[in-house]
Amino acid sequence: MSSQLQDSFGRKVTYLRLSVTDRCDFRCTYCIAEKMHFLPRAEILSLEECLMVAKVFASLGVDKIRLTGGEPLVRRDFVWLAARVRELPGLRELALTSNGSRLGELAAPLKDAGMDRVNISLDSLVADTFRRITRVGDLHRVLAGIDAAIAAWGSRRVKLNTVLLRGVNHHELLDLVGFALERGVDISFIEQMPLGETGYRRAASYLGNDEAMAQLKTAFELIPSTETTGGPARYCRIPGHESRIGFISPHSRNFCSDCNRMRVTARGELFSCLGSETMVDLLPAVRAGDEAGVRELILGAVAAKPQAHHFDLSLPRANVMRFMSRTGG
Ligand code: SAM
Numbered sequence: 082m083s084s085q086l087q088d089s090f091g092r093k094v095t096y097l098r099l100s101v102t103d104r105c106d107f108r109c110t111y112c113i114a115e116k117m118h119f120l121p122r123a124e125i126l127s128l129e130e131c132l133m134v135a136k137v138f139a140s141l142g143v144d145k146i147r148l149t150g151g152e153p154l155v156r157r158d159f160v161w162l163a164a165r166v167r168e169l170p171g172l173r174e175l176a177l178t179s180n181g182s183r184l185g186e187l188a189a190p191l192k193d194a195g196m197d198r199v200n201i202s203l204d205s206l207v208a209d210t211f212r213r214i215t216r217v218g219d220l221h222r223v224l225a226g227i228d229a230a231i232a233a234w235g236s237r238r239v240k241l242n243t244v245l246l247r248g249v250n251h252h253e254l255l256d257l258v259g260f261a262l263e264r265g266v267d268i269s270f271i272e273q274m275p276l277g278e279t280g281y282r283r284a285a286s287y288l289g290n291d292e293a294m295a296q297l298k299t300a301f302e303l304i305p306s307t308e309t310t311g312g313p314a315r316y317c318r319i320p321g322h323e324s325r326i327g328f329i330s331p332h333s334r335n336f337c338s339d340c341n342r343m344r345v346t347a348r349g350e351l352f353s354c355l356g357s358e359t360m361v362d363l364l365p366a367v368r369a370g371d372e373a374g375v376r377e378l379i380l381g382a383v384a385a386k387p388q389a390h391h392f393d394l395s396l397p398r399a400n401v402m403r404f405m406s407r408t409g410g
Contacts, residue, residue: 082171084142086343086379088353088386095145096311096342097138098178100409101131101159102151103347107180108216109204111244111273113406114280115216125347128162130367134345135166137375144173145311147200149409151347154183160190167195176200178242178410182218184226188233198238199230203268205250206260214249227264236265237323244271245293246286254293255300262322269314269327275392276355277404284394290328297326311341331356337389343382344409351382352408356390356401 086094104119126134135146146166153159167175174197181201184191188199203223205211211220230239241261245251254270261268270293275283294317297303303317306325310316313336314327330336337354344352349364361382366374392400 082142082144084144086141086143086383088383090338090386090388092338092340092386094341094343094353094383094386095143096147097135097143097145098147098149098342098344098409099131099135100149100151100345100347100407101126101128101153101162102156103407104155105150105152105180105406106155106182107152107218109202109214109218110216110281111214111246111279111283111286112410113277113404117404117406120348124364126349126364126367128156128158130349131162132165133367133370133372134349134363134375136169137372137379138343139169139171141376141379142171144171145176146172146174147176147178149178151406151409152180152182153177154179154187160187160194163191163196164194167197174198178202179226180215180218181223181226181230185222185229188226188229192233196234198240199234200240200242201227201230202243203227203241203257203260204243204246205253206256207253210250210253214246227266231264231266239264239266240327241266241268242271243268244273245288246273247288248286251288251293254296258297258301258319258326261324261326262319265323267316267325267327269329271329272332274331274355274405275394275396275400276408277406278399278402282397283399287332287394289333290330291333294328313339331390332392332394335389340386343379343386346408351379353382353386354390355408356392357387358401358403359385359387 177199208220306316316325350360
C-alpha cells in the first residue's frame with residue numbers, strides 16, 4: 082500500500098521511528114545529561130500502546146518502523162513487542178537502533194522474532210575513550226554484542242553508527258572504518274547535532290563530514306555511490322570491500338527535502354521534525370484506545386511537518402531542548 086501520509090511539501094512519510102523508552106544504560110556525553118530525570122513509568126506508553134501506535138502508522142501506509150530509545154533493549158519484554166510489530170500488515174522492514182550492550186543475549190531472540198536489521202552505535206575502539214564518551218559503557222560488552230548481531234543477521238544487515246567528536250575520538254576514524262571493513266558491515270558517520278543541554282559548547286567538538294571524508298581519502302580510495310537505504314546517509318564504497326561508508330550530515334548537507342520520517346517518543350509525543358520543538362500529543366487518544374483519534378492526530382501532524390530543520394552551532398545553547406535520548410535516535 083502506498084503511504085497516505087503526504088505533507089504540504091509533497092513528501093511521503095513511510096518511516097516511523099518509535100522510541101520504547103527514554104531510559105538508557107549509557108550516558109553518552111553528546112546525547113544525554115549525566116544526571117537525567119527519566120519519565121515516570123506511568124507516563125510511558127505500555128508495550129500494547131506502542132503496538133497500537135505502530136499499527137495505526139502501518140495502516141496509513143508506513144512500511145518501515147525502527148524501534149529505538151533511550152536504549153530499547155533495557156525495556157522489559159522488548160522481544161515480545163518486536164515480534165508483534167513485525168506481524169503488522171504492510172510492514173516491509175522492522176529495524177532496531179541499539180548501543181549493543183545487551184545484544185550478546187538478545188540478538189538471536191530478536192532475529193527469531195523477525196527483526197530485519199540493526200544499527201549499533203560505536204564511537205570508539207579504545208576502552209578508556211569509550212568509557213569517557215559513554216560515561217559508564219563497557220566496550221567489550223558492546224564488541225561482543227556486535228559479534229552476536231553479525232552471527233544472528235549476517236554482516237550485511239548490521240550497521241555501525243559513529244558520532245565523531247573533535248579532540249575525543251576523531252583520530253579513530255581510520256580504525257573505525259578498518260573495523261567495519263574487516264567485518265563487512267556498513268558504518269555511518271553522523272554529525273553531532275545541538276539537541277539537549279549537555280553543558281558544553283557543541284561547536285568546539287563538532288567535526289563535519291567533509292573533513293572526515295577528506296581524512297578517509299588519505300588512506301582509502303572512496304568511490305561515491307548513488308545507493309540509498311531510504312535514509313539521509315550518502316554512501317561511498319571502498320574497492321574490494323562489501324562495506325559502505327555512510328555520511329549523515331544534518332549540518333553540512335541538509336537532507337530535509339527527502340525526509341520521509343516521523344518520530345514518536347516513549348511518552349507518545351509525535352514529532353514530525355527532529356529539529357523542531359513542535360509536537361502532537363498522542364497519549365490521551367492512545368490511552369483511550371481511540372485508534373481513529375490517533376489516526377486523525379497523525380494526519381494533522383503530517384500536514385504541519387516543517388519544511389526543514391536549521392541547526393546553528395554558534396548559539397551558546399542547545400537549538401532544541403529535547404535530548405536525543407528522549408526523542409529517539
Ligand atoms: N541507545 C541507542 C543507541 O545508542 O544507538 C538508540 C538511541 S541513540 C539516541 C541513537 C543514535 O543517536 C546513536 O547513534 C547516537 O550516537 C545518536 N545521537 C545521540 N545524540 C546525538 C547528537 N546530539 N547528535 C548526533 N547524533 C546523536
